Amino acid sequence: MNMLRLTGCRPSEIAGLKVEDLQLNTDIPYAMVRWTDDRRLKTPQSQRRVPLVGVALEGARELARIRKTGWLFPSLAPKDGQGNTNPAMSQRVNKLIRAAGIPKTEQLVAYSFRHTMIEALDHPAGRLGEAHRPLCGAG
Secondary structure (H helix, E strand, O other), rough: OOHHHHHOHHHHHHHEEEEHHHEOOOOOOOEEOEEOOOOOOOOOOHHHEOOOOOHHHHHHHHHHHOOOOOOOOHHHOOOOOOOOOOOOHHHHHHHHHHHHHHOOOOOOOOOHHHHHHHHHHOOOOOHHHHHHOOOOOOO
């Protein structure tokens, strides 16, 4: 959940990460969101390096230590023929949101984390303008 909350990635992008996509021993640790034979992306602009910070970085390090290789989230990984449409990640996050006592609403779903980050980067205080679009895979 922290990787989803702190990266601006789509749920399917987080679900499709492999240990091999993590670069954790660089000056700026990141996850490589990319198209592969067993994972698809929404758009060509979606391929990118996503910085990992705070608890998202801690979680990535722990998962890499445990898994060693392969999918970071095996139960959420893309299945044959699903491309980038695996709904498992969104469904799991939506259940966690409801379990936290937040009433069911169309306004607060797994994708809300992505939209919240995009809005924060758009905020005038951030002054990023369109510069954040590649970070979020929006081209």
